[in-house]
Amino acid sequence: MKQTQRIKLGLAGVVAIGALLGTTALTFSASPVWAEDQKPASEASKQKDAGQDFFTKPQSVTSNGSVTVHGAHIEYQAVSGTLIVHPKGWDDSASADDEKDKKPGAAASIFYVAYFKKGAAAENRPITFIYNGGPGSSSVWLHMGAFGPKKVVTADDAHTPAAPYSIVNNNDSLLDVSDLVFIDAPGTGYGRLTGTDKEKAFFGTDADANAFTDFIAQFLSRYGRYNSPKYLFGESYGTTRSAIVANQLADDKGIDLNGVILLSQILNYDNDIDAAQMNPSVDQPYVLSLPSYAATAWYHKRLPTQPADLKTFLQEVEHFALTDYTSALQDGNAITPEKRDAVAQKLHDYTGLPVDYIKKADLRVNGGEFEKTLLGDKGIDTGRLDSRFSGPTMDQLAQYPYYDPQSSAMSSAYIAAFNDYARNSLHYGNSPAFGNGYQEYKFFSDAIMKWDFSHKQPNTDFPIHNAVNVLPDLASAMKHNTSLKVMLNQGYFDLGTPYFQGIYEMRHLPVSYDLSKNVQIVQYESGHMVYAHQDSLAQLHDNVAKFITSTYKPTSAAK
Template structure:
């Protein structure tokens, strides 16, 4: 999800491993002791007619100050490991969502876990949180560890210092702390020798790229591969002050208008957006001929009223497209999937604000389903704690560093990682109707990367659907198959 710490160590911190002990449930879940100790359970599901046995763990890594031993944060995780597999050669993937402020249940119960939320009719806050066995689970080819950074899921900051909160809610502090969490999890569960993957969605992809450096330099942990879903790699490309952003969004607008399912159906739009459109944009609004040309083409590709597009100078913002595209029907489009529409709460007002028809409908059943998984299936004695599926306060307080959010980028980190480690491979997956992190922005950024010896090291795949393409059954299957090939080729 994308919503709108001290260098050199984990400020500094150490981690007390949360492992299953012999304490009573009441003692383990005592608020004074933070999150409960790890609980281990065994399960079996049926995938394609075959039984798959696995071990599940629900627990937390407790971060403490290395000097004072003062508690800092409890970072919760849920993991799934296939039974009977050789752990030294078995891949293991650490999974993060974004926001910042989103819990890992989006990817976990949306696509990857052994169980998932039943998506039929799930785009409703009142939809029952029905859990089904996930035929598309990634557990068939990799073990999975879902990590919730502080302020998301069940994870929480337990220190009282405001400075501590600021460090956790920052780009560098987030990467440093999570690097410690991953290293300690791997050490405790004897998985340091396993091939390691980082999977991230939206800002979680930004986080995953940053983690590669923190893991390598601070924790002596190497990463085999990155799987980035709907990534934001450079926030500049999402800001309207950058003319390139209008070109980045145009193919996704056209995908909504045409009902396109693949890039082949948008070849003419991509060619125009990366060529003549940019040329006319750079000529400026005083060039009447250029303005007329680009306004006509943009109206054609977006299906918007030509008068509105002309008034905007051919520079269409996401919110404008989302409202004007279906305004005659008194509906608004989701930025998270432009093919999904909801009712406009103020259809006759000049301006309107609305909850997103995908993000803000799916979050409720997903959060409820995660609570059911943890308490009913994994038996973690979390008691009455709420699973934080999407924490707006984290997003609002996030420190992107010097220059702020608009200048934050992870492309240079990705470039460094690929140049340094010739074994590292990257898979990037986008939804074609995603209006939050448009696929064409990433495509244009990747075009600027050298081959680093083998251009196939970075794969770029566009699927039907939006920011969470796995909401659609066919895209969830395609995402699994693409990820499996990426992991197996290593």
């Protein structure tokens, strides 16, 4: 369901080489009610204007629901809607007269779905902002697969059969410990971009982070949640975004966070294994991806000798990767034949790839090549985002897979489930503001093809136009707020953002040894979407819930 990921990481490699969410109170009812700022025009002559207003003014629809989480029954109020954000530097004090002769400035209506537990005091109820990555992805995956009150049932490591799909109570929703706000990236969901140079204004690393920072500050004000414990939860490119947003919230908005929760991290794009071949002399991606290759080969039983315990096996592979393998790659063309043969044999033992193939690859096999080759003798490609999945190869002579078997296996289920849930439960998507009463929910935008990956790191005077590295941003946020806690969650079978890459990046955060103790790292026997594996989802819920409840202190009134 994230087929743009391959393109995204590929573009990141190219870049590396080339330069190398009105009022502050909520009103709910038993049936859906459109907020006053969204009241639709009833006359046909006003429908066009109302439709335009739909994307330039904040919208909201409220509904009610309940969920049972680990035996606890939770009544909640859901608010689905949009908030309007503008590019950084936009002046909200400009009068209409000042603006009437100007071209309309760029703006984004950002769609969100917020869940509020009924009867909870705001100051003692955490609120977590949740989003996926892409860049250019909606939050449907985390919403319907991980933490929303309803989830879609998908097959564990195989293609989910076509509709009808089951939408069930989510026993692992995070509503037991936190209110939740699922945010769709600009240009996705039911939100839209408007105005002059709209894509340029939002399709970029810093522009995107500015939009999310603005959205979160607006949301806290609109719904009176400034004094609530606050958390970010980002997946994939959403982790890149989180590092910047955490720092910007503190620096630009005066908002400290209690915690930043990362899922399937990529903070330094120089570590990208998909495009490593485009960056010769930088061998680190091969080192950091090797344990994930080994985990994948272990799962598919392609190792010459099958270890009984995965974690013990991976500890051995990690040690080899940082020692003998690193040494061999650093030798470059000066490596001796004996050392080359020994390392190639060891790579065969750990990955199951043929020794001759490893030698032809000069001991350097990138992500696409591994996915194509591991089960290539059977005419099968492994998944990239979750290598437990596999599927028929499109072209047995190709060097890389043409698709991601995991994405193909479950995308349809998520798309169908959310469209049904949004319209029939959230009552959003069939707005009376439109003559045809229908709006399209955009699961992805085309942002990746237009993305500006340049990034201005903290305490620098200008953007850097090479591969994105936001380790300084996260470090800055931790230094400004020394009580800020960071949690990293990873899947062993993730070839898009290999787990050892995340460990390496956390070990290299430019913070003191004492501050580094604020980082917690957890792995799961799953892939990029850790929650796609039911047992791992249950573990993820428990770990994140414990992280949230341990990183804020309730006020005395709640004790």
